[in-house]
Amino acid sequence: MKFRALLLMAALAFSFQFAYSQSKYEWKQASSAGYSYKYVTNDPMQTRFYTLKNGLSVMLSVNHKEPSITTKIAVRAGSNSDPKDHTGLAHYLEHLLFKGTDKYGTLNWAKEKPLIDSIENLYETYNSTTDVEKRKEIYKQIDKVSGEASKFSIANEYDKLMSAMGAQGTNAHTAVEETVYEEQIPSNALDKFLTVQAERFRYPVFRIFHTELEAVYEEKNRGLDNDGRKMYEAMQYYVFPTHNYGQQSTIGTIEHLKNPSLKAIRKFYNQYYVPNNMAIIMSGDFNPDEVVKKIDEHFAYMQNKPVENYTAAPEAPISAPIVKDIYGPSAENMRVCYRTPAEGSHDALILDLIANVLNNGKAGLMDLNLNKQQKMQSAGAGMVQYKDYGIFVLTGSPKQGQSLEEVKDLLLSQIALLKNGDFDESLIQATIANAKLAELQGLEGNDNRAAALMSTYIQNKGDGWDKSVSWLSDQSKITKQEVVEFAKKFFVENYVVLYKRKGEDKNTLKVEKPPITPVETNAGKESEFVAKINSMTEAPIQPQWVDFSKDVKKSKIGKADVLYTQNADNQLFRLYYKFDMGSWNNKLLPLAFSYLSFLGTDKYTAEQISKEYYKIACSFGMSAGTEESTVSISGLQENFDKAVSLFEHILVNCKANDAALAALKGRIMKSRGDAKLSKDAIMKGLNSYALFGSKNPFNYTLSDQEIANITAQQLVDLLHDVMNYKHTVIYYGPQALPKFTAELTALHKLPSSFKTNTAAVSFNRTSQTANQVLFANYEMVQSEVQWLRSTSKFNIQKQPTVDLFNSYFGGGMGSIVFQTIRESKALAYSTYAVYGIPAKKEDPYTIKAYVGCQADKMNEALKGMNELLTTLPQVSQNFEAAKLSEKKAIETERITQDGVIFSYLSALKMGITEDPRKKKYEELGKIALSDITKFHQEELANKAYTYCVVASDKRVNLDDLKKVGEVKTLTLEEIFGY
Template sequence: MPTSDTTVNTPVFREVPSDPIGVKVATLRNGLTVYLSVNDNEPRVYTNIVVRSGSKQDPADATGLAHYMEHMLFKGTSRIGALDWEQESVYLEKIADLYEAHRQTQEAEERSRIYAEIDRLSNEAARLVAPNEYDLLAGAIGAKHTNAYTWVDQTVYVNDVPANELERWMKLESERFRMMALRLFHTELETVYEEFNIGQDQDARKVNRAIREVLFPTHPYGTQTTIGTASHLRNPSQRKIQEYFRTYYVPNNMALILSGDFDPEEVMALAERYFGSFEPAALPPFSFDAQPQPEAPVYREVYGQEAAFVDIAWRLEGAATDDPMMLTLVQSLLSNYQAGLMDLNLNQRQQVLDASAWAWYYQDFSVLGLAARPREGQSMEAVEQLLLGEVERLKKGEFDAWMIEAAVKDLRLREVKSFEQNRGRVDMMSQAFILGIDWARMTNRYDWWAAVSKEDIMAFARERLGANRVVVYKKEGEDPNVLKVEKPAITSVELQRGQLSAYAQEFLSAEPEPIAPVFADFPAHIHRQELQPGLELACVRNTENELFRLDYVYEINKQCDPRLAMALGYLPYLGTSRYSAAELQRQFFRLGLSFDVHVNDDYTYLTVSGLSESMEEGMHLMEHVLMDVQPDESALQNMIGDILKRRADAKQNRNFVLRRALGSYARYGADSPFQNRVPEAQLRQLQADELISLLKSLQGYKHTVHYYGPEAAEQVAKWVGQIHHRASALKEVPRARSFKQLPTLQNEVLFVDFPIVQADVMLISRGTPRFDLGEFQLSEWYNEYFGYGLSSVVFQEIRESRALAYSAFAYYSSPDRADQAHYLQAYLGTQPDKLVEAIPALSGILKDMPVVPGQAEHARLSILRRIESERITKGRYFWEALSAQRLGLEEDPRSGLYQRLSAAALPDLEAFHAAHVAGRSFRYAVLGSKERMPMAELAKIGPVHELSLDEVFGY
């Protein structure tokens, strides 16, 4: 790919004068596009390397190829990860030939023989590899969020690096994209098999596929999936993967997209130095036939374990047209989680559960969708008609004209908030490149929206949102189309953990000058004053934009009174003597504000946020709601019915069952914070006045008012003093109920029979019963080295070496309150038949941690590099101080962590493992289908307790 000419030209930036984030776009001579947005709030740079091709470009006979190749871009090159490339490359060529032979062979015995030879040669080649060296090097420069994703039009590679490491990041990435070594291929293929099988348990993915098949009958958006078909995954072609790489991974089809603390001209010089020699190539034209629109609604049924829902979708035109612009505005008018037609007419009026509008934005087409779940006893046909009724309101103009202006204002507010973070900026720039939209058009789209009239919306809805739709009923039940990809026979690969390639040794020897860490000085940044005994004002000045956030923070929580969650959930359905519930939402929306309420196990929050110019009016409105809220018995009864329906639906949500219900049971048993809820009998007897009284009682308790925004503390104090209603003498918060975290005295299995293809296993073990600062500090190193990331011991041993799981990790968690325990936790997501090997493998390395001194040291330094370049942003000062306070700390905990790890050495890590990890017993929380589960093997771990969903949920 590279050539030798590296002459640097003065960059010519394309800019848009009205751009709020000052994006500079430039193009190298070879066609590589560079997007840059400077943001010096912290010395870090968020990066995307975007390839403008995805599963749409997969060959029809080799689907899943783009996604599989994304995985392989983490495996290295002839330099990254190569201990002896000359010898390894010979093995890899033989393996590639064998895969072609395997692909062309139909006879089962011969296929098995070929795969056995692939397995043998792969093990020989693996001895010449430094595994996951790319991830190790990314970690060494302090990278975070190292990841990638593939979708229909794009493949995107993500990193977040310290600003002083930008050159080494460029150097590493240019080498990464120079060529692709298909090493450790067959174990990674097993990982993709796992990902395919995971998709068999995800109802939303199956519904999306049904929609695509109808809307895109002859386009790859509908005829192919990103994960690929089972038959193609069983028959991969390394030759086609390399051909795809050579064809599409060329500079004129790629972009470097960066936001952070840097000099744009220096970045362009680096881009030219490291990527300027890459050779462009002509891209194959992509063409497709016009897709017929359905002439009448097309119905599809999808079955699965999760709760039922209805999805409706219409196909619109692609990124080169105005359709996506109108789509964004229409989606917001229908559903903005506050005052959209669906928000007010369906959710707020309790007509359905969780109605929302969604959108897909692709190069060739776009899609508008509506979705909702039925209430108890409600038919899917009724839900469908209610959703379509809101589209009819658009067509008839049954909405206020000012809603368009308010929707545009809301879109801008969301964007301003997202632009506070580098990732939000990079995501927007990436979307522009992927869709081929000029940045000026992206920046000026608010002018386009401002010119849209009510009549335009009505005409668009009448013309485009008619009978030409697909309707999917996602029903509860066994899916007859579930197809599992079986694993081939794989021998565990012997990994060379302690070795580094010559490239890595040279790379690691060239460290830049470190960045001096900066820790939050909470007293200096948070202005605190007592407004009266028991009422404190905490202010942080926002100098970046015109957004504010005001919170009333009460230490009363749902463990003090479980009814509080009911009361706060009831509030959005209520009006006052002046406004109906819907009118209240419209008032906040018109002002560019949001009013939110929330309660958890620690605090209750009442929050108003949005445009600073509306803050005073917003405070008056929020106080009016709290003081004058009126009961509505019908709304209460509907809410109670919906709560019970949601509780039932939660039992069908795999992640909720495992992580919330079963995970809580493993920590506490049946007497847990999770199960401490208002029981059904008491729930049905709740009275509206009872909940209103509970809401109004909040004004009588001690609390804190937190403000983040552009106003001075004196002005905020004045407004709070004049507007905020509270008792003259504030009471202490009642004591919350406490729960015993059970000690882990022996190995035991908690098993729940659940109809999924995969198996989920969580290992949970209680450690030190109270927060320990030293334990927290060393656990960060342990997690980085042992349990997190592609270069961690767990990942390399369980996934890379043995291909025993799609997902595997371990971590030593610290509590968020001083009186809570530390936990050692681990997770396996794999096939039931692999548990026989996977559980002992994971348990074994938890007990006897493999120690690779160099890798452990890189993990320690990686944490230090990240801390040096991290900054707590102003909007987080109060919340970070509150978190530290809950642990009994007065200062930024990163300060002590940095000092401790700066002085730490390998014996400290080994001592931590010996004291807090080795020899631990575990509760194995296992979720999966009993008929597929190796129950006899589980019994070898310890006593098996088969639990029902009713037992782990408490209802």
């Protein structure tokens, strides 16, 4: 998927009279420290593009805001490049690049290699064998030899390496055109990182394969339970009947998943993982002259080879609508999909603009005509851009009593408006202005920068960066007439319509579970290579603490407290009014806040309000939580007074609109019905039931009758009155505190005294004295299980132990839970266990464990997790790595912007008056594995749990669950409260 390059334009404070013509975006050459590079003039990221002697691309963007570096190692090969008889291969390979080489991930390569070779040959035999019984015998041999090989392998050494150097977000992804390996590392770990990565790609060993293969099976099965995933794959398939975009799914077919070839995977690796087909991309805190030299030194061993990239035959035009039905248990929705031209083309530029003209979340045609007028449940538009083609997508969900066909007609009616020119030309320039604002905000982070560079490398090896940088400049030159003429030619009967209907998917087939004997992980052992990396010296990074007394400035506006932090980086502001009340004080509050967006005043209609905010590139929002609510207003400081005064006008002068409320009620009722079709919502409800019983926060909601009885005037009265309740003013922006308070005092009218909140409803937590199972039936291939238990109240003294326990036990890929449940036993694709931290000091900690697995693995998964909850494995090496990772995460973390204020407020809820990270950092070195073990025994072991299970009663045996504890099957009404 193309992530349109997010750009930070040169001027941080800008006028809406764009002077784009003054900027030129041209490629230039330069040299520094003996290396030549290219760059694009007026690129605010100041990216350097190097091509090393062996063809390896290096893209570097410096950002010194925090001592960390986001890295992406990108390979220009994804599922497009999979062999026709081995789809899913690129994705397999991505998983295997975490398994080590002949130097790490192994205790004795000389003894391990013959077994690895034997496994590879057995898979080739297995692949070519069709007799069912013979296949079973071969797999038994694979399982046996894999068990022998695992005695010499060390699972997850890569993750341990990265964790020990303080890396965060260790991950990778495979898509149609790319495979990308991602890390966020401390800037002082660069030498270690490059040494590890150079070794990682030198000679990857495909060890512990059959358990990893099982994880991919699980990933495939999870996709079969995901209606959104099915819609995505159907969109690809029907929009691209020839191209591999549609004909080869990234995860592969069931038949190919069941018949892997390690030889084919090695061939793929040798063919595409070559320097002239790869890029190392970095954004963060470094010296580019030093970094490019180090990359060159570490990766010079790679040899340039010819790469034959996938070339597709041109797709025939879609000459008539293609209509298809997709079935599944979740709520109905639909898509209209148009095939679009190649990336970087002028057509792609216009279509990206059109997507925002139609749907920008504020004042697009769909926003105003469909969403604001509540003509359907929801509507949207967007672009998915690949190298050769893209997809322009219209999405819609029906409201109550509305057919999917009616939704389609409404979506296409907005295309008709576009073709007829029924929109203001100012909408185009407002779209550009708001896009620029979003990019100002987005490119403050390294990940967005690196993602933009990664995208342009995959699609054109970075050669299109000049177009990416000039994207908004080029769009600003597009006229309304050009949009209209283009729309008339492009949007004809050339689309695919996908209707996601509620019903049984008769094509769903799961990947069957092969018999797997748990493999040895050698968790407490270490290769010589890892020991060498860990012994490398690195310059220390000193942690930085937030001093709440200095970094959060305090003032007053009338009776309201003000919390202030200055924005010294740019001219953007964020203003909040924070209320200590929510739906537990008044059930109508969330509904009233939602209602406001559909109301007008004596001066503006609801649509005009959206347009006014869009014109000035500002926005406002109101959100009501359970105990707190927030009003937020943000945008350019030069438009601060306009944005704030307009909101104040709306709140005071909004008028009741019965028709809008009737439509909102209908959409709410539809949303409530849709939630009952969502397995995620059902599991969330089970969790709440487990912790609080039948009366719980999840099902504390308005009844159908209460919703029916609500009047428009009730909600408007509540909105008119809301500022009479106590609230705290929070400001992050460029204005000095005295000037800000003076300006806001004139804009924000406050009462002489605040009203007292209605007392909040309270909920009693359950006390788990015996195991219990809460079961919800849902038609799915997988089963999902969560373990829950409330424990003691928050105690700041034990917080360092809690955080370290989570890191060691169940919080990531290197954790005990992950290594045991997934790596050793291949029981689940996703699993974790955490000792959850409450949001306020009055509340208890909550133990939560999770396994999502095939239904026929559920009993084994239950047993596996229960063993870990009862007995904590002792792996001193993992413990020390977890401790080091926690310490380095604190050293490199920088709390900035309005995060300073929200950290302060979070600390206050915990009864803390200073940065809690400071105490944690001081205490980490004192904590021993014995302390973690004692904590586990006191808080987790031999305790009663409530097991929340969402699964199909056709695929799991409830009698098996009765062996765990008393089973209570909950109805949807019991879970949701309506």
